[in-house]
Amino acid sequence: MPSNCTSLVFRAPHVLGQTRITNNTNKLTPTIHVGTCFPWYGKKTHQKKKLFHIVSQLKCRQNYPSSSVMEDERNLVVSSLGPDKYSKELDVAVKAVQMACSLCQKVQGSLISKTNSQIHSKDDNSPVTVADWSVQATISWILSKSFGCRNVSILAEEDVESLSKPDSKGLLSAVVETVNDCLVQAPHFGLQGPEKLLGSSDVLEAIGRCNSEGGPTGSFWALDPVDGTLGFVRGDQYAVALALIEDGEVVLGVLGCPNYPKKKEWLSYHHRYHRIISKLTPTTSESWDKGCVLYATKGSGKAWMQPLHQTNKLLAWPNSAIPIRVSAIDDPALATFCEPVEKSNSSHSFTAGLAHSVGLRKQPLRVYSMVKYAAIARGDAEIFMKFARTGYKEKIWDHAAGMIIIQEAGGVVTDAGGSPLDFSKGTFLEGLDRGIIACGGAKLHERIIKSVDASWKCSSL
Numbered sequence: 001m002p003s004n005c006t007s008l009v010f011r012a013p014h015v016l017g018q019t020r021i022t023n024n025t026n027k028l029t030p031t032i033h034v035g036t037c038f039p040w041y042g043k044k045t046h047q048k049k050k051l052f053h054i055v056s057q058l059k060c061r062q063n064y065p066s067s068s069v070m071e072d073e074r075n076l077v078v079s080s081l082g083p084d085k086y087s088k089e090l091d092v093a094v095k096a097v098q099m100a101c102s103l104c105q106k107v108q109g110s111l112i113s114k115t116n117s118q119i120h121s122k123d124d125n126s127p128v129t130v131a132d133w134s135v136q137a138t139i140s141w142i143l144s145k146s147f148g149c150r151n152v153s154i155l156a157e158e159d160v161e162s163l164s165k166p167d168s169k170g171l172l173s174a175v176v177e178t179v180n181d182c183l184v185q186a187p188h189f190g191l192q193g194p195e196k197l198l199g200s201s202d203v204l205e206a207i208g209r210c211n212s213e214g215g216p217t218g219s220f221w222a223l224d225p226v227d228g229t230l231g232f233v234r235g236d237q238y239a240v241a242l243a244l245i246e247d248g249e250v251v252l253g254v255l256g257c258p259n260y261p262k263k264k265e266w267l268s269y270h271h272r273y274h275r276i277i278s279k280l281t282p283t284t285s286e287s288w289d290k291g292c293v294l295y296a297t298k299g300s301g302k303a304w305m306q307p308l309h310q311t312n313k314l315l316a317w318p319n320s321a322i323p324i325r326v327s328a329i330d331d332p333a334l335a336t337f338c339e340p341v342e343k344s345n346s347s348h349s350f351t352a353g354l355a356h357s358v359g360l361r362k363q364p365l366r367v368y369s370m371v372k373y374a375a376i377a378r379g380d381a382e383i384f385m386k387f388a389r390t391g392y393k394e395k396i397w398d399h400a401a402g403m404i405i406i407q408e409a410g411g412v413v414t415d416a417g418g419s420p421l422d423f424s425k426g427t428f429l430e431g432l433d434r435g436i437i438a439c440g441g442a443k444l445h446e447r448i449i450k451s452v453d454a455s456w457k458c459s460s461l
């Protein structure tokens, strides 16, 4: 939502009354992550078809918004957003990510409660679940429906080949079922769903459409359907990340973080503690229990956060959005730095040395996925560092949405040499100097960049 969106703010006056989550000196306990793979998923195709039918009927009886009402709402949003070039893209992208978060929550719930027969491995052995393909198909379908297939180009993590193999039939039907289950809810989110259930070929087509190669010209969406797969299958943090890239520049980013805890201190605990604590603590506002969707457009100087949408209601834009801002802490001794959970994804020993030389004193906050970017943008932590092993090439979909949201929230994101990340070279962040540094403030960022070289010389990376 851009800064000139005053009429929307007036429509939601409580937005102005919200206080921003600010930083304080909360101590973080050392992180403990117990990796337990959770099980999976049952099929109730018949019931799902029935549900689709019932919802379609309800829609006809105007318990759901008619397309003209949706169109009016969209026009209102678009006109309220004034001259913002990306208002429609933002509207659709946020709602699509909201839908994807809802899908992921259901699938993660099933993983937690059932047996583990449907967590699949990609060629690179990373676990991939039905959620990855289902989110990709859903977002691809929504974007294509909203903007027209010919106008939408998507670069996304999952390829269609492994899902098209004859021995993937069971998996494909689970994906089709999950996608339909999600798309039937589209009217709740203020979007148009399909007129009839999608078949396997429709779903494969939607996934396969995400075959953009990116590059320096034109515009394309970069999508990580489930970022932080390990966190997802472990019942912990993960994110849905969608960004629009135009002529090599990220112009819009949306980051869904379905398990982002109500209290930032809980970020360092395994998700199962959140579930226990949520049951014990009465929530003052059901919509802000846990989870959020963050978003920003380039040059707006603002980043926003919505609660996850409850599917039993109609999403009324801007859905209780509040502005977010990075932390004002610039004293390294008070700053919290985030890094990946797995040391195979980022050298913990290198960041420990760097942190020490900069004067960081707190324990690192190890969190799965782009939720780390969300923590910086929300002001819940001050620094994010990732130093992958030499030879690993960072992918653009793992950083695009998070980067723009931090920048518009007032922060700085560069590589370890202090240069901007380059999203114009296709799938990879080509030319990345050693690692990624994101900070709430320029002062902390400068200190870290200055210390990188010395720490690098002493390290074995």
Ligand SMILES: Nc1ncnc2c1ncn2[C@@H]1O[C@H](COP(=O)(O)OS(=O)(=O)O)[C@@H](OP(=O)(O)O)[C@H]1O
Pocket: 126, 224, 226, 227, 228, 229, 230, 231, 339, 340, 341, 342, 343, 344, 345, 346, 367, 368, 369, 370, 388, 389, 392, 395, 398
């Ligand atoms: N070897 C290696 N080094 C660095 N990065 C890698 C590596 N392998 C994968 N990836 C990418 O990192 C994504 C996971 O990053 P995270 O920050 O979530 O790491 S962690 O799971 O918390 O350890 C992960 O995202 P997902 O695949 O969506 O989980 C990958 O895109």
